Amino acid sequence: MFNRILIANRGEVAVRVIRACRELGIETVAVYSKADKDSLHVKLAHEAICIGNSPSSESYLNIPAIISAAEIADVEAIHPGYGFLAENAHFAEICDSCQIKFIGPKPESIRLMGDKAMARQTVSKAGLAIIPGTDVVPEQEDALRSAKKIGYPVIIKAKLGGGGKGMKVAHNDGKLVSAFLTARAEAEAAFGNGDVYIEKYIDEPRHIEIQILADQAGNMVYLGERDCSIQRRHQKLIEEAPSPSLSKKARKKMGETAVKIGKAVKYENAGTVEFLVDQNENFYFMEMNTRLQVEHPVTEMITGIDIVKEQIRIASGEKLGYSQEDVHFRGAAIECRINAEDPANHFMPSPGKVETYVPPGGPGVRVDSHMYPGYVIPPFYDSMIGKVITYGHHRHQAIAAMIRALSEMQIGPVKTTIPLQLRIMNRPNFQKGRVNTGFIDKLLSGQLPGPDKISS
Secondary structure: OOOEEEEOOOHHHHHHHHHHHHHOOOEEEEEEEHHHOOOHHHHHOOEEEEEEOOOHHHOOOOHHHHHHHHHHHOOOEEEOOOOOOOOOHHHHHHHHHOOOEEOOOOHHHHHHHHOHHHHHHHHHHOOOOEOOEOOOOOOHHHHHHHHHHHOOOEEEEEOOOEOOEOOEEEOOHHHHHHHHHHHHHHHHHHHOOOOEEEEEOOOOOEEEEEEEEEOOOOOEEEEEEEEEEEEEOOEEEEEEEOOOOOOHHHHHHHHHHHHHHHHHOOOOEEEEEEEEEOOOOOEEEEEEEOOOOOOHHHHHHHHOOOHHHHHHHHHOOOOOOOOHHHOOOOOEEEEEEEEOEEHHHOOEEOOEEOOEEEOOOOOOEEEEEOOOOOOEEOOOOOOEEEEEEEEEOOHHHHHHHHHHHHHHOEEEOOOOOHHHHHHHHOOHHHHOOOOOOOHHHHHHOOOOOOOOOOOO
16 A cells, blocks of 8 residues: 555545545645645645646646655656546556556557547447447538538537537538537637547537446446436536436346446546436446546445555555445435536636635535635636535435535635525425436526426
């Protein structure tokens, strides 16, 4: 086991990793930008090193600065969290060359599955279902020909995409041209690569992902599914496990498929295979995230497996201490991402000083956050400031606990997504598990039938 680990990230995920390390008896080193000098992860780590100015390009994406900090602090391993460098194969290679263990998959797996077009080819060659689509489409004329062949509507996706960036839907030739140009520009700005490809757009599917764990000896298990259908602009807002609308048969088949995909790329550590699922439970491979997911806590709640600790154990060379038959699912868990945004004002970011912070508590409630009274939310990074996770023996108990928790939680004067999430929890369609990726758009446009079940 490692003695000392550097966390190459910030915010709530850095705090999450630090807490796992403390329970394993591992010392931690935090890195931080000048904007994050007072962040909670800096206060909780055994040591903290400033790695640059506030913009992420000068700090959390600054590979030389992070490696220098790791060498100065004499760490044995680096945990990348999620976002930033978590799926950067070059960073993983540099860690290896410096004899620092990268807590994640091998660089070749990151590179293969990080290239969305290449990932589709790999899965297709393995004989598994993928959404009809193309390889990289270089020119607008090629995009028009491909879209006509596939059939509208189509979705344009960044080759190296993630987080909803570089994704645009088109329903006809006219929309395709502008969507193609916009998607390429967004992809270039977000990932430094403007390559895009085209897929058939499946209307109102469910977005369901499977968590896998794999050790260095080739042992691999799946930890069930997470339903991530509640999302806005392809970014998840609410996740839950298990899915309220997936049969045991489909769950088993999707889990076994995720393991096949993992084995096809000789995967190691924690990863997530994402699928789109239609109303008849036909499922199609979408992508694989080669890192820890934001929504990992709901899986931890229903399996009792600490995924971050497992990541660290696997990276240190330990084998999984259980087989697929030992993985059991109990109860239901829901996660709400708390973002510093104003839902009433087109989700405008709301950075600033947190003067009031009262987290919820009580039975079945978990809060992962780096908030505290007096903390200043910087404007330079993702707007997520925490997550509320609730557990119940049944889904309706998890929902009731979430309504209570969100009602208790106080964050001010900054605006947050809590009012919207309370509204979602109180919607009859959500409470009955009738969700798909179009849920938020319908809610905000007044297309969902009936009033909220309970006034929020």
